[in-house]
Amino acid sequence: MDIFSEKNLEFLYKYLNNAAPTGSEKSGQKIWAEYIRPWVDEIHLDIYGTCYGVINPGAEHRVVIESHADEISWFVNHISDKGYIRVIRNGGSDHAIAPAKRVLIHTKNGPVKGVFGWPAIHTRRGTNAKLNATLDNIFIDLGAKDKKEVEEMGVHVGSIVTFEDEITELNKNYFAGRGLDNKMGGFVIAQVARLLKENNIELPFSLYLVNSVQEEVGLKGAHMVAETIKPHVAIVTDVTHDTSTPLVDAKKHGDVQCGNGPTVTYAPAVHYKLVEMATTIAEEMEIPYQREASSRTTGTDTDAFAYSNGGVPSILLSLPLRYMHTTVEMAHKDDIENLVKWILESVKKLNPGDDFRYFVP
Numbered sequence: 001m002d003i004f005s006e007k008n009l010e011f012l013y014k015y016l017n018n019a020a021p022t023g024s025e026k027s028g029q030k031i032w033a034e035y036i037r038p039w040v041d042e043i044h045l046d047i048y049g050t051c052y053g054v055i056n057p058g059a060e061h062r063v064v065i066e067s068h069a070d071e072i073s074w075f076v077n078h079i080s081d082k083g084y085i086r087v088i089r090n091g092g093s094d095h096a097i098a099p100a101k102r103v104l105i106h107t108k109n110g111p112v113k114g115v116f117g118w119p120a121i122h123t124r125r126g127t128n129a130k131l132n133a134t135l136d137n138i139f140i141d142l143g144a145k146d147k148k149e150v151e152e153m154g155v156h157v158g159s160i161v162t163f164e165d166e167i168t169e170l171n172k173n174y175f176a177g178r179g180l181d182n183k184m185g186g187f188v189i190a191q192v193a194r195l196l197k198e199n200n201i202e203l204p205f206s207l208y209l210v211n212s213v214q215e216e217v218g219l220k221g222a223h224m225v226a227e228t229i230k231p232h233v234a235i236v237t238d239v240t241h242d243t244s245t246p247l248v249d250a251k252k253h254g255d256v257q258c259g260n261g262p263t264v265t266y267a268p269a270v271h272y273k274l275v276e277m278a279t280t281i282a283e284e285m286e287i288p289y290q291r292e293a294s295s296r297t298t299g300t301d302t303d304a305f306a307y308s309n310g311g312v313p314s315i316l317l318s319l320p321l322r323y324m325h326t327t328v329e330m331a332h333k334d335d336i337e338n339l340v341k342w343i344l345e346s347v348k349k350l351n352p353g354d355d356f357r358y359f360v361p
Contacts, residue, residue, distance in 0.1 A: 067185025091216030
């Protein structure tokens, strides 16, 4: 399948190292759109920035394979007279990992470098001995002498802040860095498009490769684009928790481990006929996979597609991830490759005439 060829890795590194915070995903969408251009017939961008490519446009039946393009970040919320910056979350950003991290504050003149400051260990004694990071006490230092100098840099309330970090490889088996959630999904569905094109696979339906925005703040991009496309089937990919690491309770969060294959989720929004199809394909093709369950909602764009347009048969196939919403998210290369293969084979299996009703009344 040649998933990790030099050209594909060049795209992956460029895409993951680029900041694409929720609500301001445009730079990442440009990179993604340019990469998929050779393998799709059309590329579209909706009013809030969701990008999608279409293979075999105009067919009566429409199938979506989807990831989300946005990554967690922060908003500047207050600038003190001395030039220190307080922030609020833009998505599920983790205040516990912020101290001593490098950041970029995005302005119209380009990124401004800064750090999340934190008192030195020598000063954290007595009443400060157990000082922990909270959303109320983390702050950013730009090296500015006062508020005026911060503002002269182009920083203002509402400016978006991302961690300054780059992807790396660990032990030849893992990618690690920020933003794998879920730009790695964008990489996966792009590979599906490439393999369809390079293997001259003709589809009896229109296939929409969707890279949605604003998932991290409530599945907003998926809600919008689902109404635009009106799909008949949706295959959604996102990340899920590797629960085999220290301090994570597998009994509570499910037994999932990187390297053991992508997961299929059982949940009310996930259509059982698609689960049966996907698990049968995995077993026939000897694709390793894991199972997990979600109570009430999946918390992913699957929910947005499933409950749109009077109901859309939807499935969630996820990539196990360690340390989600940190700067050292880790994904196993084998799981990425098997997820590509699983989605590709699932797309090939679908037919326009598939009846997803539970029974015929």
